[in-house]
Amino acid sequence: xxxxxxxxxxxxxxxRRKFLAAxxxxxxxxxxxxxPLLGPCGEALFTDTALLGHPDxxxxxxxxxxxxxxxxxxxxxxxxxxxxxxxxxxSKSCAILLVHALNPFGFAHLRRTNEDNVDLNRNFVDxxxxxxxxxxxxxxxxxxxxxxxxxxxxQSELQLLALMARTDMRSVYALASRGQYTHPDGLxxxxxxxxxxxxxxxxxxxxxxxxxxxxxxxxxHSGLGRFGYGELMFVxxxxxxxxxxxxxxxxxxxxxxxxxxxxxPPVDGPLMRALQDSAxxxxxxxxxxxxxxxxxxxxxxxxxxDTWLNGVGQPANLMAQSLRAEVRAAFYVDDDRWRSxxxxxxxxxxxxxxxxxxxxxxxx
Numbered sequence: 001x002x003x004x005x006x007x008x009x010x011x012x013x014x015x016r017r018k019f020l021a022a023x024x025x026x027x028x029x030x031x032x033x034x035x036p037l038l039g040p041c042g043e044a045l046f047t048d049t050a051l052l053g054h055p056d057x058x059x060x061x062x063x064x065x066x067x068x069x070x071x072x073x074x075x076x077x078x079x080x081x082x083x084x085x086x087x088x089x090x091s092k093s094c095a096i097l098l099v100h101a102l103n104p105f106g107f108a109h110l111r112r113t114n115e116d117n118v119d120l121n122r123n124f125v126d127x128x129x130x131x132x133x134x135x136x137x138x139x140x141x142x143x144x145x146x147x148x149x150x151x152x153x154x155q156s157e158l159q160l161l162a163l164m165a166r167t168d169m170r171s172v173y174a175l176a177s178r179g180q181y182t183h184p185d186g187l188x189x190x191x192x193x194x195x196x197x198x199x200x201x202x203x204x205x206x207x208x209x210x211x212x213x214x215x216x217x218x219x220x221h222s223g224l225g226r227f228g229y230g231e232l233m234f235v236x237x238x239x240x241x242x243x244x245x246x247x248x249x250x251x252x253x254x255x256x257x258x259x260x261x262x263x264x265p266p267v268d269g270p271l272m273r274a275l276q277d278s279a280x281x282x283x284x285x286x287x288x289x290x291x292x293x294x295x296x297x298x299x300x301x302x303x304x305x306d307t308w309l310n311g312v313g314q315p316a317n318l319m320a321q322s323l324r325a326e327v328r329a330a331f332y333v334d335d336d337r338w339r340s341x342x343x344x345x346x347x348x349x350x351x352x353x354x355x356x357x358x359x360x361x362x363x364x
Contacts, residue, residue, distance in 0.1 A: 008073060066106070069104075073222075123194060179269055231263045257288070283364055291342050302326055309324065
């Protein structure tokens with residue numbers, strides 16, 4: 001039996017190699033989309049796809065990873081485990097499409113955002129008329145101070161602590177994390193136009209979803225929630241078609257994001273928008289599996305560090321390396337118990353979903 005550690009990689013290149021090897025062993029049909037930029041060691045970067053089962057099956061399960069680059073350590077390992085376990089074998093009635101490292105630049109460079117500091121899961125909006133977020137405007141200077149080892153950082157920390165004392169950490173996070181389109185150097189920035197990963201995701205979908213009657217999308221994330229627990233989140237409300245049927249086939253509670261019941265609050269411009277645009281008349285069942293890592297304050301700090309390094313900060317090399325390591329640690333816990341919990345839950349929930357689909361459960 002494969003040790004959970006073996007599903008995980010130490011860097012993007014190793015993760016890609018392991019994914020392609022697992023996909024080849026599963027006789028998947030592979031596809032690749034090369035990113036225009038390079039990795040930190042000059043290596044080529046790709047978003048890869050692996051298709052299993054009958055390509056024209058009426059039902060399609062999509063499993064995506066690395067939307068928030070550095071979260072790809074966790075998502076890639078889950079995809080590899082799913083492939084090696086045989087859970088996602090596919091059939092004549094259901095095809096499986098795995099999309100590996102949708103934000104390969106962020107994965108390779110240990111960034112949550114992309115090469116332009118864009119949060120990909122906020123980029124799917126009408127950029128001619130983007131949403132507004134006055135709450136973020138009031139928080140920006142506190143979240144991204146001009147220095148990280150001086151008086152401005154200390155001042156911002158004290159002000160944030162005072163704000164959280166009046167409300168609570170999750171409320172502050174929810175206000176900021178909805179997305180914003182006015183501060184390119186800020187957190188949760190949705191960009192000014194569709195970024196490379198947005199365009200690539202749409203290209204993948206345009207080739208994959210035509211003619212399907214039902215499309216299930218499982219997006220893999222890490223960072224939010226309690227240590228090692230994979231929270232299942234439905235991208236909709238409890239009244240959205242498909243919620244009840246999906247909830248019934250899973251062994252853990254399914255939390256509706258749009259009812260503000262999940263560990264992740266609702267956001268503007270999520271990945272699902274492109275799926276909605278492409279799905280036509282197909283039933284769409286989108287959900288997320290988010291694995292908790294550290295406490296919310298530590299994860300938010302890592303997001304702030306990531307944003308500061310991407311824009312404002314120009315620290316000495318040793319400081320930059322230390323801060324990047326802190327970002328990685330907030331989304332990939334170097335702990336065998338955590339890795340085991342992640343792999344066990346990913347495979348279990350993948351098996352539950354496929355069993356329900358093959359059993360003919362109606363998700364309409």
